[in-house]
Amino acid sequence: MTGMNPIDWEWFDGPTAYRVYQRDETGCADIALKLKAKTGRGESGTITCALLPEPSRPGDTERTMQLHRDGEIHQGTFEKVPAGNYKLVVIAEGAAGFSTTISHVAVGDLYLLAGQSNMEGVGKLIDPERPSRAVRCFYLDDRWGVAKDPLCWFNEAVDAVHWRAPRERRADEAKMDRYFRRFGAGLGIRFGKEMYKYNGVPVGLIMCAHGGTSMKQWEPPAGAKRELPSESSMTSDSFYGSMMRRLAATGGRVKAVLWYQGESDAADRAQAAAFKKRFLRFVAALRADIGQPSLPILYAQLNTWLGDAAAFPHWNDIQLDQALVEAEIPGSALVSTNDLSLADAIHLDTSSLKRLGRRFAVLARGFCFGDETCARGPRPIDCRFADADRTKLYVAFEQVNGRLMPGKQIQGFQVANGDENVPIAECRRDKRDGSVVVLTFARPVPRRSVLGYGLGLNPVCNLRDSADLAAPVFRYPLD
Structure with missing residues (x-):
């Protein structure tokens, strides 16, 4: 050691x-x-x-x-x-x-990072977040060290479930990874540095994410009550088992979970239909197995998808389920990513991952430390037409830090009536209330229409608050 x-x-x-x-x-x-x-x-x-x-x-x-x-x-x-x-x-x-x-x-705070590739971190290693001795990582080889991107080296993992090469070639592939890898910037180090700046307490990141994994692959084993394995036990046949073993090896308790996953489930109808139930079951099992019933769960809503719509036909379904989960899991909070830029069709770029790490830190301040100055970010609470002609709609938000931004030319909203979209002439922040967005329409909005934000293929979204927490993808029926 x-x-x-x-x-x-x-x-x-x-x-x-x-x-x-x-x-x-x-x-x-x-x-x-x-x-x-x-x-x-x-x-x-x-x-x-x-x-x-x-x-x-x-x-x-x-x-x-x-x-x-x-x-x-x-x-x-x-x-x-x-x-x-x-x-x-x-x-x-x-x-x-x-x-x-x-x-x-160090004595400080541990955070579990899990999910798939956007939590793993696949940003280009160009201007990644600079390491700090205040932020450490428990790497997949069960070694503690200063956190430095990339945080995931799969072929060096103790648990075989993470290996990306056959056993006989793993050592050679691991060596080649160290020579030639050019991607792997993530959100963890920026998150840790923000938390250290906030309270001066050393931060440990327990990295358990693995790109391409579905919610089914993260399911806890079925059957009788599970127990946290001993530090020496080698439960490496599942991602959940590996995560639990690594939690045991680091003391068995963490301050919070940071989770980013769902892309894989958006490709298949059955997977998408089961996503919400599986995620709820995952959280319940994790909290029970480590004996922390109120463990904060901070999770990202899927970002936008830039590729072929047919490849991930249930992308919006996963996003909307993620928005609903927040109300069903006490002590959980969603962080939106729909306004962040991508490195490719599905992955956030390096600068956006840093920005997301800072957003996770705002949520952690509120949920882990009771900081009342940190709200969870804009959440739609009410929609009302201001006129009988139904041409001006007020959309009120709660949990806003400061005020909504930008003041005008807000993008990302749409109103649909069946297959027809109603043209939006103007979208801006209310001049009297910084938590309200005003949509003005070119013609009356029919009844039984639906207001959406961030829906569709490659939407352009820019609504956020003063703490840079973005409004989530949502759908709201208009009477």
Whole structure:
């Protein structure tokens, strides 16, 4: 493991360099360690550990403890360690003793990142988010390190479900990935840096996303109550199983889940029809299995699709189901992506992924830390015609941060009556109320029409609020 001298012990279970421990409600975490020293390297002597703030400052308190010995095993726990960065010094006394230092151990907040390619991050590695020691990643090879794009190296994964090459070719393919990969920028690092800027607490990203996966592939195993696997168990035959194993390996608790998935389900009618039910079941199982019934679930609504409409005929269906899920899962919040730019027909580009990371951070501030200055972003709440002729429609939004933007030339709305669209002459923000959009029509809107936002193939959308949270794709019936 990183930060350890292999001659000092046969095995070690505890802090490694850049590991982040999830703090509890009091802002602290327990840091446990257990080791078996090699023969002649302190196995029969006293082993003392010291935990020191890093960097050290005058007046800092050093925590020390002597490991308890049980046969050949030495173990102990630093209890109630406050949020911050530390280094661990392990000293075995005696002629054959040793001293080892493990730096960059942190107590902070862990976030689980899962879903498919837009969460994985496939932006071009041109001007990706710069790494920061405050933001770490638990990579797919179960190694902690500073978070640096790409965060997903599938052929280096511990769990075979992530491999993209046969076992016999995996090592060679992994090496080639390191030489030639040019894509892999994502949203995670920007999200982590925004959270660190907000509260000064180290951030750990547990990356579990995998491109091309459907909601069916993320289904939890059926049957009796599942339990969080032990850190040593190897549940690698499913994406859910791999995720649970990796959660166990990082302590079993996280601050929130960041989720971006649904593209694959939009290609098939049966998959799309089952999407909402599967997502609800996934969230319920995850919360139950890790014992966090109120775990915040922050998820992205699908972005726009620029390709052939026939390839993903249920794209809007998934988007609309995602909008409905928010009301059915307490402690969940949707982040819209329909105004962001793409690198290809389906994937957000690097600059948009950075922007999305910042949007996720706004939601996390509100849902994880109770920050009342952070609303979840514009949500339609009411639609009313201002005149008997039905040519001026007021669309009111709630959960707006500041006011809606832009002030005029708002794009993305449409009104349909059957197969016919009603022309919109003007769309602008109400001059008296910054949470209302006013649509003016060239002719009266027939009854039983439907207002839509962000629907169709490659819509142009630009409605957002002062915190840069965008309005979601939605459909609203007009009486």
